Amino acid sequence: MAKVLVVEDDAVIGTVLESALRAHGHEVLWCRDGRSALRTAPAELVLLDLGLPDVDGVQVCRRLRTAMPAAVLVILTARADEMDVVVGLESGADDYLTKPIRLAELLARVRAHLRRGAPAPPSAPIVTIGALEVDTARRRVALDGREVPLRAREFDLLARLAGQAGVAVSRETLMTDVWDAQWHGSTKTLDVHIAALRRKLAAAAGSPQDVPRIATLRGHGYRLEEA
Known part of the structure; x- marks a missing residue:
């Protein structure tokens, strides 16, 4: 199981994510704004809402990627514009999910990311x-x-x-x-x-x-x- 950082200002969504992840054995830290997220210790996986109340989510994404280079970073967005998703991925995210979030899909995606190790290298080093x-x-x-x-x-x-x-x-x-x-x-x-x-x-x-x-x-x- 993994240490997961949830960055989500919506109390309902944050509570659901925290409960579901804990039920699957993960250690969860829930931050409701960007500034507190940037002060946390590194996590193995980050679920980051782009629509934060204090700091632009894309900026938080960039700074978390610098602070946590080995973490899996998944952005959560309600933004319909495809360009926002692309900008988020280019800012360091490994994946994204759009709201409303389907919990079964999110948990499957979390399992996939955490299960994934480095692919087998070619025969020559x-x-x-x-x-x-x-x-x-x-x-x-x-x-x-x-x-x-x-x-x-x-x-x-x-x-x-x-x-x-x-x-x-x-x-x-x-x-x-x-x-x-x-x-x-x-x-x-x-x-x-x-x-x-x-x-x-x-x-x-x-x-x-x-x-x-x-x-x-x-x-x-x-x-x-x-x-």
Whole structure:
């Protein structure tokens, strides 16, 4: 079982989440605003409402990601605008749920995130694709000799694609291998992580010609190609 931080200002929702998580054996700390959440000790999983009364939820998301780099961060949002969800994911969240929250889905998603370990590394501990080097043993990535700072899920995703460079990998396979075989919910988080990988690889490259290409295969998935 895990230590879970719930950041939710709605008393009804917070009470339901706290009770349900405790009933499943988790240690729960419930904060009703962003400032108190930012003062808490690290947790293994965070459920963060974006609509907080004191601090913008996206800012809280960014700061919690910095303070808790290893935590699973799931945003809860009532915002209908898809861009808000994307911004939240790009700010450090691993996943999202929209309100009204279906408790069974939330608990399944929590189990999936906590159960998910790092995917099995490729047979070689270091995978080299052109100027890209993925060190699966030390979980480090370098491009043109420059280290590329990646979050845990970003690394897992790149390592999975690099392990079969040049091969088309379906969305379903990536979600199973990088997130969880029993995944419940949207795969939009996959697209956001791919976009983050593309930006970070481009920023680290000495020249555009050195950037390995993550090709989008419409209706199927993605393929990592040498620059």
